[in-house]
Amino acid sequence: MLENVVVVFHLLGALGVVVLVLLQQGKGAEAGASFGAGASNTVFGSQGSSTFLSKFTGILAACFFITSLGLGFFAKEKAHQLSQAGLPDPAVIEAPKQKPATDDVPVLQEQKSGSNTTDVPPAQEQK
Numbered sequence: 830m831l832e833n834v835v836v837v838f839h840l841l842g843a844l845g846v847v848v849l850v851l852l853q854q855g856k857g858a859e860a861g862a863s864f865g866a867g868a869s870n871t872v873f874g875s876q877g878s879s880t881f882l883s884k885f886t887g888i889l890a891a892c893f894f895i896t897s898l899g900l901g902f903f904a905k906e907k908a909h910q911l912s913q914a915g916l917p918d919p920a921v922i923e924a925p926k927q928k929p930a931t932d933d934v935p936v937l938q939e940q941k942s943g944s945n946t947t948d949v950p951p952a953q954e955q956k
Contacts, residue, residue: 832903839896842889849886 832900835896835899835903839893839900842893842896845889846886846893849882849889853880853882853886
């Protein structure tokens with residue numbers, strides 16, 4: 830239940846950060862700022878150190894990071910519970926080894942007799 834609440838806040842926080850970042854203007858967004866006019870050369874711009882939108886974006890980004898850590902904690906706990914329940918860790922599971930297919934291949938009686946190579950005619954040279 831708590832995990833679902835954290836997921837909802839995480840998604841809302843992500844959407845909120847995206848919207849707030851897209852709403853804000855950059856420091857040199859004015860037409861005159863690109864040609865050296867205005868107070869664009871000051872340390873914090875003409876509006877002071879920060880606006881309401883930038884402060885709220887920072888707070889929302891911090892909440893987003895906290896919910897990310899919370900979701901990581903929930904995922905770790907869920908994996909730990911699965912390993913305690915006797916289920917194997919998916920990262921450790923290996924594919925079953927296949928036995929060689931030599932037993933499935935039919936062998937002729939002539940091949941079973943051994944390595945008798947005297948029956949093979951010698952190679953003839955072509956001229």
